[in-house]
Each structure stands twice: as C-alpha cells, then as structure tokens.
Amino acid sequence: MFRNQYDTDVTTWSPAGRLFQVEYAMEAVKQGSAAIGLRSKTHVVLGCVNKAQSELSSHQKKIFKVDDHIGVAIAGLTADGRVLSKYMRNECINYGFGYEGKLPVGRLVVQLADKAQVCTQRSWKRPYGVGLLVGGLDESGAHLYYNCPSGNYFEYQAFAIGSRSQAAKTYLERKFETFTDASKDELIRHAIFAIKETLQGEKLTSSTCTIAVLGVGEPFHILNQQAIEELIKSFEIAEEEPAADEPDAAPEVEQPAAGDQAAPPADEGAAPMEI
C-alpha cells in the first residue's frame, strides 16, 4: 500500500482497475482488534478481543445484538459499526412490524451490502471502515456472513477479521470440518481457542474477550464474564488435548506487562488512514 494519485476519492479508478479508497477502508478493518465467528447447523458463536483505549477506560463494545435471532461482531471503525448496527436493528424491527416474522439474516446482509456499495459510488461519501461478522438464523438454519466495506458479502462456516486474525483463521481452518455437527459448547470452546490464537502470548482472561451465542431456540445473548472465566479455567486444565494439535501451547504462561504494551497502537478509530 503506497500513496498514489488515484487514491484521493472513492470515485476515481486506478489504471489497474482498483478503487484505492475502498481498499484503504478494508485496511482499517485489518487494524481493528480481532473478531471471530463460527457456526454449526443450529448455532452461531461470535467472539472478539476486548481492546481498551487505556487502562483507565472500559473496553470498546464490538458485539451487538440486532434481534433475538441476529447478532453482529465488528472490527474497524467502531463508530461506523455502531451506526450500521442501528440500521440493522431498525430493519429487523420494521420487518417484524409489517410481517410479524423474523427478518431472514440472508436478506438483511444483502441490504447491508447494498448500503455499503452506495458509499463506494458517491463522490461525497466514503466507504464504511468496518467489517461485520453477521451471525443469524433463518428458515434454512444458522448462517454466518462477513460484510466488507467494499459492499461484498460472503457466507462462512467460520471466519476471523481484524489484527492478528490470521492466527485464528489458521486454527479455524484446521478445525472447521467438525463445526457443522458440533454442539453449542464445542463451538464456544473453539471460539475461545481461536481468540487465544489472536492474543499470541497475552493472557486470555474473561476480561480480554467477549463471547456471544445464538441458536435454534436460544435468542442472542452475550455470555457473562463468570461463565467465560469458568470455561477458560476448564480449558487450561484440559491443556493436554489442545497441546497435541498446537505446537505453541507453551507460551500460555503469563507475560502480562510485556504482552500488553506490545499491543499495536492502532486502536479502532484512533489510527487514521495514513500509511
């Protein structure tokens, strides 16, 4: 990524057929702290790494309930993410009012993608700088989608976005074939491990991650800190099992001070577009 004369506004094509502003928006997603999502036939689990601006502040909210049957995890400019979540909530409520049913998540995702596309084709707008992992239920079961600032959307069995998400993706790629028939607890376990991968040495505690679940017969809810703490403890006891698969299980040992300060300064919204 380098500055060039074709990146001033989103309505300028480069000679290579690229819209640089859109690509820069996708960079903003990569700078945000990690968010992951995975699904089985009946459940979707969303997780994210809690990033706080400073030790004094609370962490950014990155997982939003959109409706009982839809939730979203974001990475990138959280303000944009908040605004899009409000749009999604509005659409769900309006559908519920007019049809007394649940807006199918596949249709919501298309509406969201069309909204993002508009911002890539107006000179007075800018693309949304947030990637959304939308998990939801509809008639055909549980779904997980990734909505990009470019206006594209893809359906996934499991995905991770944000900084150091490649580590989580590697873990998920190893395990995803078991997800379709996995139970809810197994999914949550995989989610926590995937988040652990993105932390890469930092201590995984219930205050550094957030997990949310939704499924058939189970409305969207965020797991409370205590539940997560217990799950983490139970996984640490059963370390032998994951250790067999992951060669780097050893660095689970505390490196608190070093690990935290080593975190990149590129917090959501704090890092401008300059590269």
Next chain:
Amino acid sequence: MDLIQIRGGNLVDHESDSQRTQYCRFDVVAFGSVVVVGGGGCWLNQSVMGLAESCKLTYIVGGSAYLPCVERLVMRKDLCLIVRYPYVTGTSVIGIKYKDGILIAADMGGSYGSTIRYKSVERIKPIGKHSLLGASGEISDFQEILRNLDELILYDNMWDDGNTLGPKEVHNYLTRMMYNRRNKFNPLWNSLVLGGVKNGQKYLGTVSMIGVHYEDNHVATGFGNHLAKPILRDEWHEDLSFEDGVRLLEKCMRVLLYRDRSAVNKLQIAKLTEEGVTVSPPYALKTHWEFNSFKNPSAGAEGSW
C-alpha cells in the same frame, strides 16, 4: 332547530392552481343555528372542522355534520375525508382448519346492491405457495388487494434465497394495509379470510375493513358470523377429516343459502395443505323447499290478485 340539506359535492378544477388541485364546492346555506353539510359521501375537511369547533360544533354522524352558520366553502379534494360505499359485493366466506390444512368456502355471487348481478366471481385465491385468501365485500377492492399481494409475493420470490413469506407474514401485512387505509378514511371495503400451512404449521386468520384481526380455528365473515359461527362452535373439532370438513362447510353454506338474501347457489371450496392448493370447480348445494308452509302460499291470505 332548522335543518337544511346542502347540495354539494361538485368538483371544481381551480384553474389558477398550477397543480390542478381538485376542489369540492359545497354550497352551505344556513338558516338558524344548525346546518347539514353533505353530498358525495364527503366528510368535512379540517378547516371546516376547525371553524365548526370555534362555532360550537355538536357532533358528526356518518357523512353529515351539525354546524352552526357557515358560509360558502371550498375544500381541496385531497383534504376531503372520504369513506366510500361498496358497489359490487360478495357475501360470507367461511374458513376452518382440518387435519391436513385449511378449508375455505365461499359462493360465487357478486351483488350490485339488492340485485345478484354476477354469478361467477371467484372470491378465493391462492397467495404464493403457502396461503389462501378469501374475501367478502367490495370485489374491486379485493382485486386491488390481490394486485398488492401479487407484487409482494413477486419481490419475495425475487430474493430466491430459500426464505418465503408464510401465512402469518401475509396476514400481518394485510392487517397493516387495511388498518392504514382505514386511518386515512379510505378503507378497502372487505372482510378477509387468510389461511395457510407452512412447515406443518396451520394458520387461519381474518382481517376486517377497519383492521380488526385475529386467528382462530374457524373464522367467518359477514352473515357467516351470525349464521355459520354457531354451527362451527358446536361441531368443529381438532383433526377433522377432509370429508367431515367439507360436510361441515356445506352445512354452514346451506344455512347461508337459505337465509342470506345475497347468497347464490354456486360455491367453491378451496383446500390448502403442505402439498399445495386446490380450488374446487363451482358446484351447487341441494336444497329442500318441500315445507308445508310453502306448499299453499295463499292459504293464510286469499286474494284476488
């Protein structure tokens, strides 16, 4: 208290108005303190009502108003509140849930006031894959509703994503449509019966012209409410077989045929199950008129002509 009826309702195109807004001119002449403003089914517009309020309006009934002395009024047609009247109407529709799905019965009559003008009006139509809609009331409004639903189902199909609008969604959509029209004093003059089956779940509901809506195991509109519902309450039960369901509906339709003057002896029964919709071809019910009281009509009152 003097009451004068006003001739009015003449539409005048105001030439100076670039948008060609249409105006109703009501000649309002008042003697004494009370005036009736009427004509064309028009209600009072807001400015008149405001004026009326300041002049101590009593009350508004139907299409008339009781007003103190008011001068010549010119009202904009789009501000006029209109509650129209139905012209060609269908009579009762009855719907019941049975073992495999929904049965809806309606006759094929379209009355023009007290004349039975049309005798092949299909008043039950399938909607999408999962629903059936039966309507009583103004036939042209029913056709308008079908056009709206057609567009709704079309857009639903265009998503092509495995999700479809079920009977509950269609019922709710119809309720919103009817209620919103009613709020604009321009109702769709129908009572609707909406039934459907989706994913094994049976659904049967009704919506009236003012937006009253509910679901039940058996519903009826119009005269059916008074004549058919009591029979259904007594004789409907869960898991009726198809034959029993049809027999029950025919029993209700026969009572309606005897007692409802706008009923015709040509009916259709529509069936909807998980597999699909079948609307029966039109047929007639057998009736029995061999009652002694009918045999010698002039027995009680001999006349010369």
